[in-house]
Amino acid sequence: MLDGLGHLLRSLGLDGSAVPADVEGGGRxxxxRSLTAASELLVILDNAPDAxxxxxxxxxxxxCRAVITSRAALTTLGGVHHLHLTGLGDVRHLHLAGLVDRDAVTLLSRIAGPDRVQREPEAAAEIAGLCGGFPWPSGVAGARLAARPDWRLADLADRLADAxxxxxxxxxxDLAVRASIAVSHRHLREEPSGHDAAYVLPLLGLLDTPTHTLAxxxxxxxxxxxxxxxxxxxxxxxxxxGRDRYRFHDLIRLYAREQAAGELSEVERAAALRRGFRGSTTTWPRSTPPHSTCTPRFRSPITGRSSPASRSPTHGRPVSGPRRSGTTSLP
Structure with missing residues (x-):
């Protein structure tokens, strides 16, 4: 935060030697506040970690006005307690959902070029789908295509298809989806209250289940x-x-798997997979009969090995239950 204030003070024309060097005194x-009290400013604060x-x-x-983007909801901004300090009495929150496929292709077209998208509409749609409706990955994909005019869109689609x-x-x-996700993960690590969440993220990444429960x-x-x-x-x-049920966006799942490979020992990964399997509920894709005698197999994203559900209490019995639709396709 103090580094950010230093950057803003220098942007307002303050000489570097005049920027207060205090860490605790509140000088910055x-x-x-004194420099901006009578100013007409629009401050853009991107990817803010917290309020x-x-x-x-x-x-x-x-x-003065500010546009703030953040993964966090920042719902505490604008509280009366902080009004006299921050001028946040007129805060408007706008939750941005993911792009529909058509809008994602339009974004790709604007960055990479409409002619290229028109020539390869199927590849453009595939790229948009693999970016999962997130504007940021779609924008990065467009920037990479713009920098590679010799590439076909299918070339990038092939690269993205490999998880x-x-x-x-x-x-x-300087654009990277991995780095953007890592900012949020690192912030959890740095906050004492976020240590559990930061630790469990790689563990969840190990599981090839569409959703996760409290187990x-x-x-x-x-x-x-x-x-x-x-x-x-x-x-x-x-x-x-749903109630007590969560899922990953596919790109965040890939990040979580990478973290599991780099942070967890083989013993930790094996133990997490066993616990995760015992506590999981299987959601069948549409192609699976509702009373199939097949037992689910869990593939380790680290080793690539597939293991039958021999540890499951349902092993040896038909797995029954209604089929569910609308599952997230796993990468």
């Missing part, structure tokens, strides 16, 4: 698991899909 916030870090960066001047290469393909210059692979009691999953939801690293 006070200097920023605590945002408040000192938004000033009380009547002609092990997708996050690598969604980066160009998280960490093996924690329900209340602790719920708190961790809710924090992941607040950070937009999980989506709620």
């Amino acid at each position: 916030p006070l200097r920023y 605590h870090q945002i408040r000192p960066l938004v000033r009380a001047g009547a002609r 092990t290469r997708r996050l690598d393909a969604l980066q160009y210059d 998280a692979p960490a093996g924690w009691p329900g209340s602790r698991a719920e708190a961790a999953l809710e924090l992941l939801r607040d950070a937009r690293l999980l989506e709620a899909v």
